[in-house]
Amino acid sequence: xxxxxxxGGGLVQAGGSLRLSCAASGRTFSTYVMGWFRQVPGKEREFxxxxxxxxxxxxxxxxxxxxxxxxxxxxxxTVYLQMNSLKPEDTAVYYCAADQRPYSVTRPYYxxxxxxxxxxxxxxxxxx
Numbered sequence: 767x768x769x770x771x772x773x774g775g776g777l778v779q780a781g782g783s784l785r786l787s788c789a790a791s792g793r794t795f796s797t798y799v800m801g802w803f804r805q806v807p808g809k810e811r812e813f814x815x816x817x818x819x820x821x822x823x824x825x826x827x828x829x830x831x832x833x834x835x836x837x838x839x840x841x842x843x844t845v846y847l848q849m850n851s852l853k854p855e856d857t858a859v860y861y862c863a864a865d866q867r868p869y870s871v872t873r874p875y876y877x878x879x880x881x882x883x884x885x886x887x888x889x890x891x892x893x894x
Contacts, residue, residue, distance in 0.1 A: 768792040768864045768883040775860060775888030778852055782892075786847040788862030788885055796840035797868035798883075801876050802847045804858035804890075811861070811878040815847065818872035825874040830856075852892045859887040 774786040786802070801816040815836040816825045824836050835848040845862055866882030 768795055768798060770862050770864065770883055770885035772860065772862050772885040772888040775890045777891045777893065780852060780854055780892055780894050782852050783848070783850045784852065784890060786849065786860055786862075786888060786890070788845045788847075790843045790845070790864070792843075794868055795843045795864075799865040799870050799872050800836075800838060800845045801863045801865075801881060802834075802836060802845075803861045803863060803878060803881075804856075805861070805887075806858045812858075813876050813878075814860070816872060816874075816876055817845065819869060823872045825872065827875075849890070852890075854892045854894045857890060857892050859889050861885055861887045 769791040771789045778784055797819050802814040803811045804814050805811040814827050817836045817838055821838050833851045838845040862885045863881035864883040
């Protein structure tokens with residue numbers, strides 16, 4: 767089982783940057799596809815980015831492509847989301863998640879129901 771804890775959220779002005787971290791516990795962290803999602807009140811949880819278990823493949827929602835970068839350090843059991851050129855519409859609670867099973871082929875898009883493990887979320891607020 768994978769347990770996830772996000773950190774790094776906060777308040778930033780439009781155009782600024784934040785780096786989110788997701789610390790994982792579990793001996794098999796490196797075998798799971800990992801993803802970042804975000805959610806605002808009254809809306810469904812939205813896919814942001816995914817990274818393969820090897821780290822060699824990454825995928826992004828069109829809304830963040832070119833601005834956000836997902837990465838992982840399996841030696842540290844941590845996945846990151848570097849967010850640059852932030853916009854007010856990026857304001858949300860950001861969640862990291864792990865796939866339901868290890869060694870899955872990474873897909874370019876995931877729904878929330880595809881994921882098996884979730885962190886508690888970290889708030890990102892972008893002011894205009």
